[in-house]
Ligand SMILES: NC(=O)c1ccc[n+]([C@@H]2O[C@H](COP(=O)([O-])OP(=O)(O)OC[C@H]3O[C@@H](n4cnc5c(N)ncnc54)[C@H](O)[C@@H]3O)[C@@H](O)[C@H]2O)c1
């Protein structure tokens with residue numbers, strides 16, 4: 001059992017990483033000042049697998065839970081679905097101390113987080129992430145959001161969970177495509193802050209793809225430590241936290257242009273990291289060997305490097321609406337070397353356009 005503390009003064013919380021985690025959620029919640037009425041938000045894939053186990057753990061700890069099940073997929077990160085969850089919360093009589101539990105991948109986590117941040121101006125949020133991507137990234141750090149038809153994650157709030165419980169055993173039911181999507185965000189941590197992690201991934205890619213429990217648990221713990229460290233220094237993304245967005249500037253454009261269904265988030269981030277690395281090399285931030293190392297690792301993990309048949313002009317349109325645009329200038333996260341990145345607005349349009357041509 002590993003524990004990682006996210007140090008954010010009065011908003012600090014603990015991430016518990018434990019192979020039986022799902023059975024311990026109720027017990028862990030009892031250590032916090034929470035109401036006994038609970039709403040579990042989950043999706044149609046995860047509910048039949050894990051909702052009963054979670055509900056049993058809550059019941060044994062004296063909680064009274066109700067469940068709302070949303071459709072799986074990015075389309076549930078919407079105001080319309082949030083409205084359904086608000087309605088359920090009101091109908092069930094949830095009050096200001098009643099926790100909302102996100103049981104699922106990043107979609108459920110971001111949606112339930114957004115509802116928890118807004119319902120009654122904020123109720124406790126518990127994250128029980130079930131996809132690899134959610135365990136290494138989205139359940140930690142308090143970014144919550146739904147999408148707007150004009151762009152990804154455009155409506156949301158920074159709202160920290162009170163508790164995160166990660167059970168790596170639930171990854172046994174995740175399909176291979178989703179496992180690889182989670183690995184894209186793992187590679188991101190290696191590139192932005194941790195050369196040793198990148199190296200570990202190079203040496204253990206087969207074990208990761210084979211879901212070796214010890215290797216997966218080690219990687220999840222490391223990513224949680226790294227994210228907790230960044231978030232503790234810059235919760236609201238005024239500077240340092242932008243590095244967690246490496247690959248996302250182009251990645252979000254890839255997702256949006258594919259109608260949020262052609263490429264999933266992790267795949268789009270893999271393509272976006274490749275694009276950012278190519279821009280970095282073009283501008284002399286890093287050398288060819290670093291780009292080649294990233295290309296080789298992404299390929300080995302079965303992740304895409306390009307979005308063939310996409311139109312660069314359409315991608316540019318989305319890039320201009322990125323959340324990191326300030327006064328019309330995009331803040332780019334570029335690679336200096338494996339393990340080191342730099343944030344800059346000094347990227348000529350010609351370099352962006354050339355790389356968009358290369359990856360489409
Ligand atoms: N808030 C953040 O900091 C942050 C960080 C990264 C990504 N995100 C967001 O997270 C979302 C992507 O998350 P995701 O990749 O988890 O997608 P997802 O939530 O759509 O989950 C992927 C698929 O796996 C299924 N699933 C989840 N756990 C399972 C399990 N244990 N067994 C079987 N099936 C399971 C889901 O039902 C879904 O079909 C995107 O919307 C992205 O923007 C947010």
Ligand SMILES: O=C(O)C(=O)C[C@@H](O)[C@H](O)[C@H](O)COP(=O)(O)O
Nearest residue numbers: 137141143152153241244245248323
């Ligand atoms: O936690 C962060 O900060 C991140 O940027 C993590 C990303 O992996 C994640 O996809 C995030 O939701 C993107 O945020 P956005 O602010 O660009 O919407």
Ligand SMILES: [Zn+2]
Nearest residue numbers: 185248265269
């Ligand atoms: Zn991401």
